[in-house]
Amino acid sequence: SDLAMNEPNVKWFLSAADAAKLMNELSPNTPLTDATTYYGVLVTPNNCGSLVPTAVKVTINLSNAELDLTQLKYYPNPVDSELNISYIEEIKKVEVFTITGQRVFGNDYQGNEVKVDLSRLSAGTYLVKIETAKASQFVKIVKK
Template sequence: MKLSLTFSLLLVSLFHQAQSICTSNLGGDIDPAFITFKIESTSLDHNTFSGLTAFYHEYPPTGNTTAQLIAGQSYNLYTSTSSEAIIGVWLDYNYNNVFEPNEFTVLVNSMNTQNTTSFAIPATVPSGSIKMRIRSRAYGSTISANNACSSFGSGETRDYTVEIINNNLSINEVSKDMDLKYYPNPVHSDLNVSSNKSITGYKVYDIAGKLLFNKDLSEEKNIKLDFIQFPAGSYLVTLTFKDSLKTLKILKK
């Protein structure tokens, strides 16, 4: 069973590398634009409206433009827009760089009401970095589950990267796109991490997903993480790179 699961995740990873997310011919217009987009109880809380000159944006997986989401948990998603709008949201749960109908959530924005909806991360989604797309369209129009790549005459399209944490499944235990080493594991004091790609920061979470420590770095390839401050148990370490995130499961003895 374990071999079958590992092989399935490898196929997901290989298929993921072969695809490109659609970013052209999406259309759009200056209205309705996103003013605020956030996932409550996470770090993603993005306020940006200053008048649109482009209708597609992709944001880096850092600071207030990314989030840690725990598989099996539900979250509230909030948006506000420059005028009444209908909002479509897709999360690429199967890592294939295709926003599919079963990955879709819809939200209607009224200028006079709280613009919140809830969504659940499936318990079967493995750990790793996934793309999340949000699209706005003028109120009275429609956004369907098949419209992730459609050309619209109004609104804005945004892509974010979020990190899924699943304590049971991971496609990042062995990195396939970089030379990433970390030791010792289990760890008592210092965890050594080295990578051929520059590390721009890291976060340490307990096994329930609570943030314990956060540090920004200046593009370092060899770092030490001090674990002596933490009690014995299991932890998740998320490494931030310029264009991706990697999550490591670490045991403190």
Template sequence: MKKLLFLLAGSLMTAQQTSELLSNSWYISKMVTSSGQTTNTPLIDNGVPATTFNSAGGTSYVINSRYYNTSMMSFGVMPGGNNLIKTASSCTLLFYNGGNATPVRAYDQKNCDAYVLGAYGSIYSYQITTNGNVKTLVITDPSGNKIYYNNTSQLSTKETEATKKTFKTYPNPVKEVLNIENIEKNLLLKIFDLSGKLVLETKTNDSKISIDTSNLPKGQYIVSVENYKSYPFIKE
């Protein structure tokens, strides 16, 4: 009886551990090497697709870490902790020829390497934190490199964005003032960095609005206007 109760408790604990992994769509946002070097997810045509976790039966699961290619890893969950035991892996071999090609290809390779290079039986770990409505998932590979995901999409896919209205934004790259035209009044305007963090929020007051970006660090951002297609821009 004690052994049965122990097994049931272990199964329940494992289910509780993985419920957040399975119930969210995750979007890769950055990678941090064991030496501390950070690479934010480069802008990619059609946006970053959702990374998913799926049950493979019992305590076995599969992660499909999606960027341009998909890095797949099968793993088992160790009860009582946040450790994952690798059982198999693979990565698709598509070649990206879209915009921003050089950094996209390099980042795509890192996504594949993170899950494919670890040996069979190697240990990965994960942690989920919550900040308001945004959840952040961090997976650490056996070498100590960290892959960050969040549960909000910075760029919707082409299919979901196709029916939305468009606006004009310039200059891009921008040094100080970002101009946005062809929009309606009293709409929510938000700017996110590529980790999914909201860095600016305001409301449109005319068909044109100018945004002071001088306080934003250099990098890549997404400007989102309610009911309109989102657009990326670079702050120099």
């Protein structure tokens, strides 16, 4: 995971002592560790600045966020054979489940617009899981 920073002049350290002395700066590519406290110091171009470190405790949330439903389009519903899905981010995977949770279909995709062949499915109600790199969402469809 990455810390999103709007201030480019912050240097990061693993200890308050290192931060106060500007020693052992962490590489920008250092992977973050859950439940670890990092210390940031705002440094000006001539390496002076506030040497009072700011502590930031990292908590990594592994839950998958939901898609923005205002940007998700899926049609037709009810569907005869082909379901069209579009989203503002690249769609990575689509899975289809029965209403009781049994997985009946899944495929990987690469694109903001995908066509899913549902012609093999029996008529009924299904849950479709749409996944991007950042989030996922279940939607209910009816197969004619």
